[in-house]
Amino acid sequence: MIVVREYDSSRDLADVEAVERRCEVGPSGKLSLFTDLLGDPLCRIRHSPSFLMLVAEMGTEKKEIVGMIRGCIKTVTCGIKLDLNHKSQNDTVKPLYTKLAYVLGLRVSPSHRRQGIGLKLVKMMEEWFRQNGAEYSYIATENDNEASVNLFTGKCGYSEFRKPSILVNPVYAHRVNVSRRVTVIKLDPVDAESLYRLRFSTTEFFPGDIDSVLNNELSLGTFVAVPRSSCYGSGSGSWPGSSKFLEYPPESWAVLSVWNCKDSFRLEVRGASRLKRVVAKTTRVVDKTLPFLKLPSIPSVFKPFGLHFMYGIGGEGPQAAKMVKSLCGHAHNLAKDGGCGVLATEVAGEEPLRQGIPHWKVLSCDEDLWCIKRLGEDYSDGAVGDWTTSPPGSSIFVDPREF
Template sequence: MCEGNNKNTMAIRVREFDMERDLPAVEDLERRCQVGLSGDQAESEEASAVVDADGGGAKKRRRRKKAKKQGMSLYVEQIGDPFARVRHSPDHVILVAEHGHGEEGGEVVGVIKACVRTVSRGKKKQFAKVACLLGLRVSPSHRRLGIATELVQRAEAWCEARGAAHATMATTASNSASLALFTGRFGYAPFRRPVFLGHPVHRHRARVPSAHRVLQLPPQLAAAAYAALLSPAEFVPADLPALLDHKLTLGTYLAVERGPDPALPPSFALLSVWDATRSLRLRVGGAAPLLRASLAAARALDRRAPWLRVPSLPDVFRPFGTYLLYGLRMSGPEGPALLRSLCRHAHNVARNNPACAVVAADLGPDDPAAAAVPHWPSFSCDEDVWCVKKLGSTADSAGNAAGNDDDYDDWTTLPPAEFLFVDPREF
């Protein structure tokens, strides 16, 4: 229960989400809090800024410097299931803040999602239970009343009770309100900066060099390959074999050279493809009418004269789906070229799904694979910021380890591992 400081004292009750009772109210709340694309952000009660976290039904926009000048924004809409981003974790919850009481309950004025998962951390092959906070929303008419604070604290307590040693959230570097709230009031610390790389899916097949051979690995063999290749890596899920065998993982693909030069080290590339078209839609907004018209003309020309192979952009001004690439690895002198071939192969796979218009990947900024992934700046972003906090009685009010001489126990002080694994189920 919390109280506000406006003319009318506000009584707020935080409880678990009820699908039948709360779904319409939560969807309406997220529509009214339409903001930013990418990470999970929070509602700044002090600045009363509109910021966002990735929740079911949420719309978000990611602004890049160039896109901001043009007034273009990239929106994401979760489809239907409010548990979409957390239900793959064995422990997950949605909490709602309710104001007032009545025969049918009070008004839903806030919401937050959370899950607990086991992932690898640091450069050592060690696993830890980690909480992930998502989808924090507060109604515009009920801000500056302590609702966000109550929701975050209750979510952290729920996760800690289920064994989480750390909590994470994500936002963007330009979202000063979100960063100030989480790094200030809640004691989180920025610690990782993944990059989002997207490429549109064209009507024409992408060319894979004849010197490259693409093989699809069965899930068990793919899991064995990743076990050898993802060390050291951060945020590799403990249930990686289940992820590789998930119905939305369309396949794990290995690219090798045909007739490699025996004098050179062997080269290969590996990645997996996740079908996100069933859980979210993207849409570009704010484009100038002239740009829209020119892109429509290019599509029309491509339909009428396909032999010209005009690289026409799909209609991204209407909701479209995406395939997410994950587990990208490469090795050897031909590794980058082989990885590019795998991305082209994934593009060709995506062509078979009319709902898919973009193929995208999330990678660590220092991952060599990032330089080899084909992408368009208009569908890419480097503003994501992951933040972490130590939970439990060993952490002080600022989220720092207290009375613990083992620096490894404090994730905020650990140098990044060589690779950052971004789970497509958490997108």
């Protein structure tokens, strides 16, 4: 007898943590990445507008939790539409929104797999999505995770949708130099919201509640990079506000925001040989002893470490990628001051600003896999039609609450 019910933190925490530990068994002889949710199984969904966690329980007298799943719902941009009533000579492009659900954190105890528990958890979660008006559901998984891909595309009706890249850069023992030709300006949340809505609201997956993201306690700020030679780069008091800035932008500029994942979860790399650990420690010692050499070093990832996540990356102009690189350097120094081991982001595979994002290929994932499913046929999608069949754009907006 398998019963699927809502997670109860007052009685389920220890059992859920036990299942998480049993699932964290990496391939023998290979490096594996493990996640510690810091005693809060809801930490990766609780910042979303609507969320739920379900557990699968087995047994009659002595009940045992053998699986769990998490899900959340939000409103995002799924396409664009033209405002034909706009009075200017050119039609105004506006975002087309849909209610999107996200499935994450599906776990089934190794001793109870191949019994349909995962499928039952997904179906129950999808039913909750439908009851709460979600039009689409999507999941993110590793491209080579055959079990996960087969479950969702083979049994649950999902289709492969987008293949973004996860770019990860280590946080060195030395500070990264930010170009003296660039001025980095920190925006207040209201101004940051205005900039994102005016410039990026038509980007695929842009969250309708971007204000909630930017005002969240885990948000470390939004930063704009401009040429120091521009009128906006002269120092304090030169920022005119987002609306005026976009009306008269410099030749090149860029923006990104930083999210503190360190206070939500910690990561740990396991399975490394003693030699690899010694080499990594040696690079840190040299970097810390001789920081002026600016030598790249491997952080201490073989014990629990935190990360900062960069999101909302965008910009314009011929030097936009260089502006992004300066912002990434600024974000690196924030992560160093915050005691993080790595700095990460996720972008579309064809993101034009990708070349400005420093990352180590050995730590990164060239193709993350997002799969999507339409939950009902009675929804009106307006000009976009069925979102699941739409071609990918050059950019996506990755919500930090779901990373």
